[in-house]
Amino acid sequence: MDRKIKLAVVGVGNCASSLIQGIEYYKDAGDDESIPGLMHANFGGYHIRDIEIVAAFDVNADKVGKDVAEAIYVAPNNTTVFAQVPTTGVLVQKGPRLDGVNKYTAELVPVDDAQEPVDVVAALKAAGAEIVVNYLPVGSTLATEFYANAAIEAGCGFVNCIPVFIASNDAWAQKFADAGLPVVGDDIKAQVGATILHRTLTNLFLDRGMRIDHTYQLNTGGNTDFLNMLERERLADKKTSKTEAVTSMIEARGQTIAPEDIHIGPSDYVPWQKDNKICFLRIESTHFGDVPMNVEVRLSVEDSPNSAGVAIDSIRCCKLALDAGLSGAIIEPAAYFSKHPPKQIEDREARELVEAYISRYGHKD
Numbered sequence: 001m002d003r004k005i006k007l008a009v010v011g012v013g014n015c016a017s018s019l020i021q022g023i024e025y026y027k028d029a030g031d032d033e034s035i036p037g038l039m040h041a042n043f044g045g046y047h048i049r050d051i052e053i054v055a056a057f058d059v060n061a062d063k064v065g066k067d068v069a070e071a072i073y074v075a076p077n078n079t080t081v082f083a084q085v086p087t088t089g090v091l092v093q094k095g096p097r098l099d100g101v102n103k104y105t106a107e108l109v110p111v112d113d114a115q116e117p118v119d120v121v122a123a124l125k126a127a128g129a130e131i132v133v134n135y136l137p138v139g140s141t142l143a144t145e146f147y148a149n150a151a152i153e154a155g156c157g158f159v160n161c162i163p164v165f166i167a168s169n170d171a172w173a174q175k176f177a178d179a180g181l182p183v184v185g186d187d188i189k190a191q192v193g194a195t196i197l198h199r200t201l202t203n204l205f206l207d208r209g210m211r212i213d214h215t216y217q218l219n220t221g222g223n224t225d226f227l228n229m230l231e232r233e234r235l236a237d238k239k240t241s242k243t244e245a246v247t248s249m250i251e252a253r254g255q256t257i258a259p260e261d262i263h264i265g266p267s268d269y270v271p272w273q274k275d276n277k278i279c280f281l282r283i284e285s286t287h288f289g290d291v292p293m294n295v296e297v298r299l300s301v302e303d304s305p306n307s308a309g310v311a312i313d314s315i316r317c318c319k320l321a322l323d324a325g326l327s328g329a330i331i332e333p334a335a336y337f338s339k340h341p342p343k344q345i346e347d348r349e350a351r352e353l354v355e356a357y358i359s360r361y362g363h364k365d
């Protein structure tokens with residue numbers, strides 16, 4: 001059966017670029033082909049190519065009015081180009097600015113304040129959007145709430161890739177439940193990124209009976225995400241999300257770590273790194289006899305493609321929820337795909353739960 005997922009994208013930055021390039025890059029993949037970063041090419045009856053971009057919103061004057069296929073390559077986007085996306089016929093529309101651009105990013109993101117934003121709810125309805133994916137900058141609380149409300153009013157499911165808490169906030173999850181709509185989030189977990197590496201190493205230590213005495217995860221990058229995060233006041237939810245992703249592993253084993261013994265966060269903006277993110281990770285522990293030891297890891301990854309596949313799977317899970325009439329926060333996919341889900345579940349178990357979710361709600365024809 002020919003099924004489609006009509007997707008609206010909020011924020012046409014690096015992550016949206018990797019996602020949209022990925023849909024093009026893998027459009028001819030075989031149903032059983034193994035694709036790095038995706039659980040399945042055919043996910044419960046939806047192939048990657050079944051995701052259709054029907055609307056896109058941004059505030060950058062250099063992106064607004066352009067075809068999405070063109071806008072994804074416009075500066076300050078600076079992620080790797082691995083696919084040339086053909087013209088879509090979908091133009092980027094101007095959304096309300098709210099708290100999406102800050103004093104740092106304003107230098108690279110031109111906003112034409114004289115241009116009126118569109119009516120987002122009307123635009124979503126006119127495009128027939130079914131799912132809205134949120135890729136706004138960290139700290140865009142007002143803008144995220146605005147688009148979450150717009151999704152509800154337009155009858156769309158919501159996939160929240162950023163650390164503003166919607167799926168994991170009871171009041172917001174209830175709003176989606178009341179509207180009969182699903183929400184998946186919050187804060188997308190990359191394929192092999194700093195968070196999963198930190199969780200895995202933490203588990204290794206705990207499996208081997210080692211305490212985590214001190215640990216840090218310092219991250220640098222040269223994309224607008226890192227530029228935006230120079231404004232420390234915007235980071236509260238990001239730090240909570242990244243830190244809880246690790247402390248939840250420790251607490252699940254009945255151990256604790258004091259807040260002053262764990263430091264996780266974005267650390268600096270290094271322009272020449274572009275979309276390459278470097279993570280410096282250290283764990284200090286003690287062996288038998290209280291003899292100290294430590295491990296240091298340096299991870300280098302292209303930031304945006306690293307989470308684009310995970311976002312594609314989250315979107316397909318959200319669509320399966322919509323098809324099945326599920327509403328409110330969708331627990332299993334969020335636990336596997338998000339850093340700050342409504343319920344933290346160990347990654348291997350969470351993956352099995354998603355497989356069971358696909359078997360239960362996936363289309364068989």
Ligand SMILES: NC(=O)c1ccc[n+]([C@@H]2O[C@H](COP(=O)([O-])OP(=O)(O)OC[C@H]3O[C@@H](n4cnc5c(N)ncnc54)[C@H](O)[C@@H]3O)[C@@H](O)[C@H]2O)c1
Binds near residue numbers: 013014097101224225
């Ligand atoms: N790269 C990853 O693996 C990863 C992982 C977890 C979370 N995230 C989060 O995903 C989000 C997107 O990341 P990115 O690298 O694409 O960032 P980006 O800065 O490249 O893109 C953000 C886009 O939003 C636009 N924007 C700003 N205000 C807006 C508004 N009010 N309405 C509509 N558009 C607006 C900007 O112009 C820009 O195009 C960030 O919050 C990031 O932290 C990314």
